[in-house]
Amino acid sequence: MKRILASMLVGLTLAATVAPAQTEKAEARKAQASQPVTHQQLADLLIKGLGLARFLPGNPSPQQMFDVLMQNKIRPLNGWLMDAPVTKADLARVIVQALDKVEEVENPDDPQSWIDTLKELGIFLDRVSETIQSVEVLPEGMAQDVTLQSTDPLIKGEQLARDDVSVQYTVDLNVLARILPEGEMIRGDYRPISPTPF
């Protein structure tokens, strides 16, 4: 009986401590959910939804994400700002751009026109997380290859000995990779050697 009472006491104590913790967590979640979505959060959702993460380092900074989105002609009217809350006009504009439907906007200078274009496509702007589901991987996603220009050993890439066919910014930029890389492996045994029959 004593054991049962002790167990109940422990249970009640745990419940007393865990319940407020759960309530705090739930409140924190509620508070977070009630906060407006920022440009930074929207950029993160777009980068992942459009399959552009491959152009970025792991856990990219907000500005690195903005940069890649801009290279794919996606930006709010007043540009990307880290803390700015996302308005319906911002959301409509970037979603239309992400869907490559800009040509269907009747009056690009009127924010309402971007919202109407989305409505005509059957996409509504009630929740960012739901609206973002409408975007798909960009078939011609592009970005400057940071591994070529970077000096950071965590980012920079190897100039591989291959006639690379990778397309970035949708043109080949890595074609200089094979600069006779095997020709100088041993001093005195350079290849190609002027003209030496083998």
Next chain:
Amino acid sequence: MKQIRLCIVAGLLLALAVPMLAAYAESPIHLSNRLRVGYDDNINLLPEDMDPVDSFRLIEELEFLVNLNMERMYLGLRYRPSLIWYTDRDEANADNKDYDFLNDLDLNFSYEFTPSLALALNDTLRASQLPSIYDEYYIVRRDDDNIYNSALATLSYNILPKTRLDLSGRHILLDYDNEESARYGNYYSLVGGLTLRQQLASRTTVLGDARYQTLTYSEAPADHNRDADMIFFGLGAEQTFSPSLIGSLRAGIENRQYDDEDYDDHNAPYGEASLTFLPSPRTRLTGAASYSIDESDAGAYLSQNRTYLSLSLAHDITAKWSFYASTAFTLNEYDADYALDDTDPATPALDDGTEKTYLVSLRLAYRINRINWLELGYQFTKLDTDLQNRESYDRNRVDLGWKIQLF
């Protein structure tokens, strides 16, 4: 050839299986195919006075994408096998293979443990089948089959709402199949790094970073020791200047200590800058510049000082026509103080030297409909070198391609 047949069979099976997977609603799986037919006026990268070999070529490239985006987790996977076939590569020697086969795999994974703690894993795998090429008088290259892999893990923690600390580790591996290539080319490198970012305002972030890197040529003989340890300290800033202009700047100092004690430590500054500008809704411009000590392209030197400049333009002429242009320039400077010593007195000591590379790349694309594109491309490349036993060359290539997004 057997491997290619296997790959073709695997590709066909993939083509049959993936549509079934993709048939599920809101599929995260995508497959596209790019076929290019082109002409290359110097496939062996020979100087003009050595009678360069030209060839038509065919590039077949599949791209398989998985993009899985969940509430806390993201998985992005891209696999891209490419076959490059040359019509005229095998004229001189019966041993020559007339194709290269490349496999590219990119993996991006991230997981958000809490709103302030996230983990990212990135892997880049490049597996290349590069058979030997013999010209009439030259060994253009030996069998250069190789695997390159770069694995990066980054743990990010928001210390304060506007302060973020990134802890990163990277492992890089280059591994040649051929024994001779492996002896001087195989290496692995380990990198550890810390980055602290502080958001100052809605448009500005400043950062400071520290990196430690070791580089080990795992099979190199003692007289060809190019192993090194490097330490980097840097500062940087990222700035949104206007709605259509964004840029970043990073600079610091590197200390490079060579394993071979005959060489002094190499201290040098490094820096990089990039700008993206949208002058109109239809046009994007991106420029970049960087300077650093880098691993040497020429095997007889321990390192090089590399300056890199690039500029890219993308312009939508109409809704269907797009034009892209890129240029890049690289200046590699080699210092005789960091050239390998040669024990053979008959071989002259190496001097200072420079290599310049130039690239111009143009592409015109026409979107036929939502899933089909036609493209016309041109690339000019030029190497201008004054290093001993290296040859300058230039090369022109033209390609006509068709891309289809299958699903």
